[in-house]
Amino acid sequence: MTTQVIDKSLLDAAVKAMPDDRLAGLRREAADRFVSLGFPGTDHEDWKYTNLSDIEALSVAWLKGNPNLQPVSSVTDITDEVRSAIDAHWLLVRDGVADDMLPDIDGIEIERLVDADCSALSADDALSAFNVALLQDGLRIRVEPDAAPDRPLAILNIDSARQRVVQSRLVVELAAGARLELIECALSNGSGSQFTNSVVDVDLENAACLTHTRVQDRHPDHSGIYRLQASLARDANIRHSSFDFGGALSRNDVVTDIKGTGAAVGLNGLYLAGGEQHIDNHTSIIHGVGPATSDEEYRGILTGRAQCVFNGKVIVAEGADGTNSRQSNHNLLLSDRAEIDTKPELEIYADDVKCAHGATVGQLDHAALFYLQSRGLDRDQAKQILTRAFAAGMLSSLSVPACEDFVSARLDRRLAELVDDVDD
Amino acid sequence: MSTQQKELESLVNRRYEHGFVTDIEQESLPPGLDEDVIRAISARKNEPEFMLEWRLKAYRHWLTIKEPEWAHVHHHPINYQDISYFSAPKSDKDRPQSLDEVDPKLLETYDKLGIPLHERARLAGVAVDAVFDSVSVATTFKDKLSEAGVIFCPFSEAVVEHPALLQKYLGTVVPHRDNFFAALNSAVFSDGSFVYIPKGVRCPMELSTYFRINAANTGQFERTLIIADEGSHVSYLEGCTAPMRDENQLHAAVVELVALEDAEIKYSTVQNWYPGDEDGKGGIYNFVTKRGDCRGANSKISWTQVETGSAITWKYPSCILRGENSVGEFYSVAVTNNLQQADTGTKMIHIGRNSSSTIVSKGISAGHAQQSYRGLVRVMPQAEGARNHTQCDSLLIGKECGAHTFPYMEVRNSGAKVEHEATTSRISENQLFYCRQRGISEEDAVNMIVNGFCKEVFKELPMEFAVEAQALLNVSLEGAVG
Numbered sequence: 034m035t036t037q038v039i040d041k042s043l044l045d046a047a048v049k050a051m052p053d054d055r056l057a058g059l060r061r062e063a064a065d066r067f068v069s070l071g072f073p074g075t076d077h078e079d080w081k082y083t084n085l086s087d088i089e090a091l092s093v094a095w096l097k098g099n100p101n102l103q104p105v106s107s108v109t110d111i112t113d114e115v116r117s118a119i120d121a122h123w124l125l126v127r128d129g130v131a132d133d134m135l136p137d138i139d140g141i142e143i144e145r146l147v148d149a150d151c152s153a154l155s156a157d158d159a160l161s162a163f164n165v166a167l168l169q170d171g172l173r174i175r176v177e178p179d180a181a182p183d184r185p186l187a188i189l190n191i192d193s194a195r196q197r198v199v200q201s202r203l204v205v206e207l208a209a210g211a212r213l214e215l216i217e218c219a220l221s222n223g224s225g226s227q228f229t230n231s232v233v234d235v236d237l238e239n240a241a242c243l244t245h246t247r248v249q250d251r252h253p254d255h256s257g258i259y260r261l262q263a264s265l266a267r268d269a270n271i272r273h274s275s276f277d278f279g280g281a282l283s284r285n286d287v288v289t290d291i292k293g294t295g296a297a298v299g300l301n302g303l304y305l306a307g308g309e310q311h312i313d314n315h316t317s318i319i320h321g322v323g324p325a326t327s328d329e330e331y332r333g334i335l336t337g338r339a340q341c342v343f344n345g346k347v348i349v350a351e352g353a354d355g356t357n358s359r360q361s362n363h364n365l366l367l368s369d370r371a372e373i374d375t376k377p378e379l380e381i382y383a384d385d386v387k388c389a390h391g392a393t394v395g396q397l398d399h400a401a402l403f404y405l406q407s408r409g410l411d412r413d414q415a416k417q418i419l420t421r422a423f424a425a426g427m428l429s430s431l432s433v434p435a436c437e438d439f440v441s442a443r444l445d446r447r448l449a450e451l452v453d454d455v456d457d
Numbered sequence: 458m459s460t461q462q463k464e465l466e467s468l469v470n471r472r473y474e475h476g477f478v479t480d481i482e483q484e485s486l487p488p489g490l491d492e493d494v495i496r497a498i499s500a501r502k503n504e505p506e507f508m509l510e511w512r513l514k515a516y517r518h519w520l521t522i523k524e525p526e527w528a529h530v531h532h533h534p535i536n537y538q539d540i541s542y543f544s545a546p547k548s549d550k551d552r553p554q555s556l557d558e559v560d561p562k563l564l565e566t567y568d569k570l571g572i573p574l575h576e577r578a579r580l581a582g583v584a585v586d587a588v589f590d591s592v593s594v595a596t597t598f599k600d601k602l603s604e605a606g607v608i609f610c611p612f613s614e615a616v617v618e619h620p621a622l623l624q625k626y627l628g629t630v631v632p633h634r635d636n637f638f639a640a641l642n643s644a645v646f647s648d649g650s651f652v653y654i655p656k657g658v659r660c661p662m663e664l665s666t667y668f669r670i671n672a673a674n675t676g677q678f679e680r681t682l683i684i685a686d687e688g689s690h691v692s693y694l695e696g697c698t699a700p701m702r703d704e705n706q707l708h709a710a711v712v713e714l715v716a717l718e719d720a721e722i723k724y725s726t727v728q729n730w731y732p733g734d735e736d737g738k739g740g741i742y743n744f745v746t747k748r749g750d751c752r753g754a755n756s757k758i759s760w761t762q763v764e765t766g767s768a769i770t771w772k773y774p775s776c777i778l779r780g781e782n783s784v785g786e787f788y789s790v791a792v793t794n795n796l797q798q799a800d801t802g803t804k805m806i807h808i809g810r811n812s813s814s815t816i817v818s819k820g821i822s823a824g825h826a827q828q829s830y831r832g833l834v835r836v837m838p839q840a841e842g843a844r845n846h847t848q849c850d851s852l853l854i855g856k857e858c859g860a861h862t863f864p865y866m867e868v869r870n871s872g873a874k875v876e877h878e879a880t881t882s883r884i885s886e887n888q889l890f891y892c893r894q895r896g897i898s899e900e901d902a903v904n905m906i907v908n909g910f911c912k913e914v915f916k917e918l919p920m921e922f923a924v925e926a927q928a929l930l931n932v933s934l935e936g937a938v939g
Contacts, residue, residue, distance in 0.1 A: 395875070
């Protein structure tokens with residue numbers, strides 16, 4: 034296969050074709066940066082197990098074929114279903130373009146990126162640069178000091194899945210003492226292949242507190258790269274829970290940078306993969322100062338020919354004394370053709386720290402299966418119960434109670450599909 | 458705090474105990490590396506044609522590859538043309554047949570190192586194949602070994618005496634194309650040990666080699682090959698000390714182990730090479746490729762290492778668990794101090810059904826040292842029922858040191874169980890206080906805690922090694938209270 038590379042002329046033409054709005058300057062800068070970086074290959078340590086060549090080929094084909102930037106029009110079925118399931122203030126983003134109907138909530142300022150006064154958007158790594166270079170729109174959410182909305186804020190990201198590339202951007206800023214419960218749902222409304230490249234920038238000022246839940250249940254041909262980068266000031270707190278059920282290729286990068294003492298990071302993730310799915314979770318917790326704490330747990334269930342990757346990095350910088358960090362990754366491997374590659378990393382440059390990590394890969398306990406069967410359940414039921422129990426551990430850590438039922442229903446539906454797929 | 462400061466200073470000022478130079482005339486090749494140098498090495502060792510060809514093949518491959526950069530270590534670039542690739546003690550032709558014939562100066566060297574060769578050998582029942590620089594000088598207990606059919610000889614001798622065995626096994630575990638340093642070693646290796654344990658034989662004694670780099674500006678390229686035939690058992694000990702040097706010395710050794718059906722190899726290392734002075738000047742670059750191949754069913758390979766020396770260590774003793782029910786083990790204690798850097802760990806490749814592996818790695822980092830554990834556990838699809846347990850703990854002593862963990866786990870079989878756990882912490886004030894309260898001095902308390910931390914690994918070492926290792930650790934960490 035000849036490698037398809039996005040070259041300068043191709044990207045420049047696409048950038049030029051985009052409207053001359055407030056983002057135009059940022060796009061040109063980011064395009065130059067992306068051209069100098071290019072898509073990372075598997076020789077790059079962070080992309081060792083995740084091959085982006087299909088995504089790049091799709092991007093090239095899309096860029097060459099007169100890029101269509103029109104968002105999907107009618108999505109009422111999905112929006113109704115989701116809106117009724119979760120009690121929250123809703124925002125709609127279709128193919129990366131935010132809806133004009135923005136809710137009016139006390140203490141929160143919400144605006145579209147094309148209307149916002151954005152002087153800079155993070156574009157350090159190749160995919161963030163690619164994101165800005167072709168960015169149409171996005172959302173900026175700012176919570177005023179000490180404000181705490183009555184209900185969660187939920188964003189529904191709908192993709193049209195029509196052989197195209199979508200960039201999506203979310204900027205979340207919490208002023209000192211502010212609190213926010215944020216839910217992101219990523220769903221598809223179509224059946225073609227699509228690549229969505231999302232970036233979320235989170236800035237938490239002193240004692241701000243963000244609980245963030247992301248549910249991804251896209252079409253099986255969808256490829257998604259999701260990057261969340263958060264910076265935490267003194268006593269700030271972030272709890273991030275991620276649930277990956279759908280998509281063909283999903284890559285999540287979660288980077289939390291602790292810049293103030295007393296900050297706390299909590300990361301949880303659950304990934305369910307079957308068929309040919311590929312789900313890659315990379316997390317990085319940077320303890321720049323101490324004392325601060327971080328706590329991380331990811332769990333995965335794999336069947337079919339799925340491949341999942343977990344790479345959890347904890348970096349404790351020099352002088353970050355009083356760091357307390359725990360990290361774990363547990364995987365249930367239910368098929369001989371599935372593959373899990375896990376790497377819990379520690380990089381520690383300070384001595385007054387307590388860091389622990391653990392990782393396990395295993396299968397359902399035969400004794401437990403036998404126990405359930407001896408009590409009259411058939412093998413499939415027994416498997417279902419044990420697998421559900423394994424996943425339930427992550428459900429209980431769900432940081433936004435409002436979406437518990439929604440996540441739980443999606444989980445059960447996906448589990449039923451996966452357990453059918455299990456070979457004995 | 459002031460006593461701690463003082464102790465820390467005494468640690469920093471501690472000189473390398475084994476730093477002295479034995480003045481023996483060396484017959485060295487001039488620095489530089491090309492095909493002629495390789496031909497010269499091969500000719501000097503009277504090697505058969507196939508060995509020369511093999512060396513040249515490796516050299517030509519080495520020219521096409523780049524030095525790896527992924528390790529978590531930093532050093533000045535190495536100029537491979539500045540190194541002399543061969544140095545042998547003068548009396549090479551007339552090999553001493555017994556200890557009495559060994560150059561007394563050489564024996565003196567061993568005495569200084571605390572290895573009274575003859576006494577120790579008899580008392581401990583250890584046969585010592587002492588490698589002094591690049592050529593083996595004395596081999597003891599040969600008779601007793603040959604009675605059992607065991608072949609234990611310098612590599613250069615094996616090339617001449619046992620070419621068939623060598624051709625069959627050399628490079629089958631670590632091929633000459635394996636990596637940059639293995640390719641270099643394959644091209645220029647000077648000597649090393651060769652061990653063959655025949656079918657069903659339990660080696661009557663522990664085999665041991667002491668390495669010592671002695672000539673300035675001389676790279677050491679040892680090559681060790683150990684073959685344990687069906688149902689045999691061998692325990693091999695390797696220990697190192699080196700004299701003080703100002704220029705960095707490169708050591709790129711290769712160790713290959715082959716365990717056939719029901720065979721067991723235990724390979725223990727205590728490495729205490731010159732780590733460089735307190736400014737990080739000098740010291741050995743220890744870039745080693747060690748790998749064992751559990752070829753037969755029920756075979757077992759066990760690596761135990763205590764690494765306290767070298768400026769830079771880059772070493773991953775690995776096991777390929779090909780045989781059904783084969784077992785791989787890796788027990789490691791690594792101590793880094795001052796500006797030492799170590800990037801070490803293991804690879805366990807599970808191919809055979811029900812193969813199992815255990816990894817216990819204990820890292821102690823003090824001063825400005827940086828230490829990394831880098832490990833890979835790979836379970837192939839056919840390795841039904843594979844088991845792995847990994848435990849890697851780091852102890853930090855001092856504000857400026859670092860401890861890093863990079864464990865890779867790649868699992869492709871649903872019947873496999875893989876577990877990894879790791880912790881990083883410093884010696885807790887509570888532990889120290891508890892000991893001090895009971896009248897134990899701070900230094901003894903630290904030693905006790907550190908020894909307790911490493912106990913799991915020490916108990917895997919052969920007895921005399923365990924004693925040496927414990928003493929080494931106490932010396933290495935004198936006064937280093939965090």
